[in-house]
Amino acid sequence: MKQTELVFIPVPIISHLSPTVEIAKLLTQRDPRFSITIFIMKFPFGSIDSMTTDSDSIRFVTLPPVEISSGATTPGPSMSEFIKAQTLLVRDAVHELTRSNSVRLAGFVIDVMCTHMIDVADEFGVPSYLFSTSSAASLGFLLHLQFLHDYEGLNLDEFKDSDAELQVPSYANSVPVPPVYPVGPILNTRTGFGEDQQNASAIMSWLDDQPPSSVVFLCFGGMGSFGADQIKEIAYGLERSGHRFLWSLRQAPPKGKMAFPRDYENIEEVLPDGFLHRTARIGKIIGWAPQVAVLAHTAVGGFVSHCGWNSLLESIWYGVPVATWPIYAEQQINAFQMVKDLGLAVEIKIDYNKDNNYIVNAHEIENGLKNLMSINSEVRKKMNEMQQISRRVIIDGGSSHSSLGHFIENVITNIP
Template sequence: MGVVVNTFLELESHVMSSFFDGLTLPIYPVGPILRLQRDEGDKGLDRAREKEEIKKWLDDQPPSSVVFLCFGSMGSFDEDQLKEISKALEHSGHRFLWSLRRAPPKGTIVFPSGYDNPKEILTDGFLDRTSMLGKIIGWAPQTDILAHPAVGGFVSHCGWNSILESLWFGVPIAAWPIDGEQQLNAFQMVVELGLGVEIKLDYRKDFLSDDEVKMVTAEEIERGINSLMQSNSEIKRKVKEMSEKSKKALMESGSSHTSFGHFIDNLMS
């Protein structure tokens, strides 16, 4: 018996060492397990066109110049928060690719949808004033975007898959956790490992109730984005190093490759 974990020793050595004392079930870090190649053929021609349009826009941007904002398949904000994000992006002056999603009605559990007309909910004139700097999208082919050389930073909810993907491609994260374990993931990335910057973490205080507004101001968002996009920063250097380690972990004799072999051996014994 044992526990297979989608992580790798070099990323969470401080955690893994506490499990390697022989007093617990064996832990097998075998990651990063990522779905890097996605077949969108079953989604129809519209999805393929969206993907190609995003790629063409990124191809026209300078290397490491674009900040990508995406909050997972369930991530969305109300209109007041979206306006704060738009103010921050405009004031920062950075190029951006923003996966903008409509929040589902309260009390429902459905996937957020895209906006037919983003002008209706963003700051007046925002799209016109930023037309040369940014692009608003709905659905986002996240791994394809993170893999593109134009992308230099990732504003994320810090879901574990998103973290592993960002590290794999060497793109630093600005942490904006929304639900569940994302707070713990963000704390680990920003505070413990120094592999990300903070936009808003709530670990310093009691969690707010669902009825309270967790508004993040434009100033806070802009500060996080500017920190994220600093060239030649220490965080970017550390993320690049961890990117190399994540790839080596899966190679023959790498930590995850070896761990998986031990897992198979124990199954067969």
């Protein structure tokens, strides 16, 4: 019997690759007819090899490196051209994959940032399915903006830095878009530490010594970093709040260099004088953080987050209230949804953007931390309720479980 093959094409950064791998696992576990090949595009920096281990039903193919334009400080500005440059490599790799008659190509599952690959799927005469690693609401927001531009003739540039309010259907009602399959939460809740076992063990040991729900965890994602002035304001805000804290502090890449943040070699050089000494009994500053394991720990009572969708899903899964501090991409709209739409988070900032040079001051941070750690807050109650819902939807009969089944039926029905 021919194997039904799906080709997955994710953006090769952890926040996109991780949920892609998890949804691939769900599909192959749910229906043994599927095998999946995940193509890994190679950035000229960083490594994600630890996530790309083949299994019986899932294999990873790393594409050859492609040069991208220099001068960008983050992957964002050149991402479209980077993805476009991969299309010939993907086409050749799929030809190689389908050369054997044992494979029946069912379609491409494409990251929403990799839409150039739809043209490749069209060449093979198979359907394309877009996988959004963010929330359904933020996808609806983007589609609604496109609708306003295409059908109502609005110039979206007019909304930049304005006080205008938009009614966005996806935040209250269904949106008339192509079929959408809400399959979340897509999570990797395994807490293995890999090569960082020693550092992770020290972090978990420190948490073991803290009282339940007493620690504020600050972590800003794989691309999250701040300048020296902002770091000092965070430090002052933490100290004045009086709360115990675990702070994942990463160093920004040099200006003009395309790279991921890294751990500091000397953390004291960016902190206020005496800060480490004054907070030694209540705080711990780390570099890389085993985020899932930390959020799962009973000592953690609050999470200051950049509002990446993976991080928000993890906080909900473990029932940890969030204080919002978005940095880039769709994180502002995620923060809005968590604070204003769902009441699952408190605000440090909602409209922060790493490129606007705004400094969030210590007073704002202190107030946000105190609101976050308020024991009897409505946010904490709602988060506990949502935690239970997030676990029910993925079991047999739950809405996400059903959506995944509908997607499988669609794929099988539309095989050329």
